[in-house]
Amino acid sequence: MKIMLLGQIKNNLLAVISLFVALSALGYNTWRNEQTELNRNIRTAGFEMLLHIGELQRITYLAHYDKDVVAGNPRKGWTEVLVLQDLGELMPESQQLRSESLFKVWSNHWQGLGEDDQSVAAIDNAINDLRKDTLNILRQLE
Secondary structure (H helix, E strand, C coil), X not given: CHHHHHHHHHXXXXXXXXXXXXXXXXXXXXXXXXXXXXXXXXXXXXXXXXXXXXXXXXXXXXXXXXXXXXXXXXXXHHHHHHHHHHHHCCCCHHHHHHHHHHHHXXXXXXXXXXXXXXXXHHHHHHHHXXXXXXXXXXXXXX
16 A cells, blocks of 8 residues: 555656646745735825825915915815825834824824914924835835
């Protein structure tokens, strides 16, 4: 029985090796496709974040420096902050923390826009931190 089994393995060694290679290739290909899709999603979310970060910074500056109540309306800023928070959920954990931090900073300082330089500085720092982290994440993608 043992000799017969060894004989079967020897006779079908090429088929066994081919099966192993095929299964390994299938496993790698599946993993690579999943990684590519994850990177694509992160890249798309990252680019969207950069657009909304720029818009939030524009709204912040219009509200604070230009005192433009229409284009610098804090309600528009709230919309951008919420979108950034949602997009942060699609990104790695560091980005989620940065978008949460921006939400907290905006919550605490949006009313001081146009009046308090510390408010605009805090918001600007949170925006810049989020921008830098987004760019770092995009640079690290494979």
